[in-house]
Amino acid sequence: MAQERKPVTTVKLQKMKASNEPIAMVTAYDFLSARLADEAGVDMILVGDSLGNVIQGQESTLPVTLDEIIYHTKMVTRAVKSAFVIADMPFMTYHGSLDHTLHNAGRIMREGLAKGIKLEGGEELAPAVKALTLAGVPVIGHLGLTPQSVHVIGGYRVQGKNSEQARKMLKDAKALQEAGAIAVVLELITEELAEWITNQLSIPTIGIGAGASCDGQVLVFHDMLAYDPDDRRKKFVKVYAEVGRAIRDGFGDYVNDVKSRKFPSESHGFKGDNEVLQYLYGSTLK
Ligand SMILES: Nc1nc(=O)c2c([nH]1)NC[C@@H]1CN(c3ccc(C(=O)N[C@@H](CCC(=O)O)C(=O)O)cc3)CN21
Ligand SMILES: CC(C)C(=O)C(=O)O
Numbered sequence: 713m714a715q716e717r718k719p720v721t722t723v724k725l726q727k728m729k730a731s732n733e734p735i736a737m738v739t740a741y742d743f744l745s746a747r748l749a750d751e752a753g754v755d756m757i758l759v760g761d762s763l764g765n766v767i768q769g770q771e772s773t774l775p776v777t778l779d780e781i782i783y784h785t786k787m788v789t790r791a792v793k794s795a796f797v798i799a800d801m802p803f804m805t806y807h808g809s810l811d812h813t814l815h816n817a818g819r820i821m822r823e824g825l826a827k828g829i830k831l832e833g834g835e836e837l838a839p840a841v842k843a844l845t846l847a848g849v850p851v852i853g854h855l856g857l858t859p860q861s862v863h864v865i866g867g868y869r870v871q872g873k874n875s876e877q878a879r880k881m882l883k884d885a886k887a888l889q890e891a892g893a894i895a896v897v898l899e900l901i902t903e904e905l906a907e908w909i910t911n912q913l914s915i916p917t918i919g920i921g922a923g924a925s926c927d928g929q930v931l932v933f934h935d936m937l938a939y940d941p942d943d944r945r946k947k948f949v950k951v952y953a954e955v956g957r958a959i960r961d962g963f964g965d966y967v968n969d970v971k972s973r974k975f976p977s978e979s980h981g982f983k984g985d986n987e988v989l990q991y992l993y994g995s996t997l998k
């Protein structure tokens with residue numbers, strides 16, 4: 713088990729960018745998973761709306777509600793001692809009035825005890841980012857593939873492939889930074905564009921499918937641990953443990969043991985004392 717670390721703060725994250733120390737981030741959605749990630753030394757934990765996919769079995773992140781994000785954020789923050797925990801603001805919870813946005817982010821912070829929130833979008837969200845930051849909510853932006861807009865984009869495809877989109881993405885990133893964002897996630901964009909944007913920002917970029925030049929990396933818990941052994945593996949995912957296979961094999965062995973009466977063995981049971989054994993077996997049955 714890793715030794716105690718100091719809690720990661722926004723100041724620490726900025727220092728990591730300045731000193732070129734990569735930021736390691738992973739998603740987590742429950743108490744024990746978050747504790748393992750935290751103990752392993754992960755810098756940031758994201759309670760991602762990807763829980764719609766990997767926890768709920770939905771086809772997209774759109775059905776995830778604010779109450780569900782708060783429920784999972786509570787479990788994660790209960791476990792975490794050091795990592796900086798942020799939560800995704802769900803679809804359409806930050807696009808109404810600023811009052812609506814502040815109210816919803818406030819619930820994630822107050823009820824979920826997150827240290828910050830993440831939202832998908834660029835320049836158009838600058839007023840929201842500014843209002844949240846002034847209210848005490850650290851904000852992380854998210855550009856490139858923004859899965860909450862999958863029905864606008866038309867699929868999960870690499871973004872920013874022409875110079876017009878590249879120019880727009882840098883403009884968005886700078887607007888987020890200017891509005892007070894503490895970092896920006898870059899999802900599914902070319903390595904060259906991610907490097908170009910990273911070099912022109914003072915806040916950290918955290919990449920997923922965005923190459924090695926970002927200031928940090930993020931992966932979905934279930935992807936990096938191959939929790940779904942039969943998943944069509946995304947190109948940007950590296951698998952660090954075959955957890956899904958281990959679980960399925962474990963269940964298979966359990967079923968075989970029960971069917972063959974190998975489990976439970978004597979070591980898994982409890983014995984009565986002599987008095988009750990005499991009663992159960994020693995006396996004649998009625
Ligand atoms: N399990 C999981 N992992 C994620 O990374 C993730 C989610 N769920 N849900 C929310 C979004 C959706 N994301 C996705 C979904 C699909 C691709 C995908 O199909 N990628 C292709 C590349 C497509 C292309 O070449 O244009 C790949 O093979 O990586 C990528 C990111 C990222 N997020
Ligand atoms: C993939 C990451 C960045 C995310 O937004 C999520 O897990 O919901």
Ligand SMILES: [Mg+2]
Nearest residue numbers: 760761762800
């Ligand atoms: Mg998300």
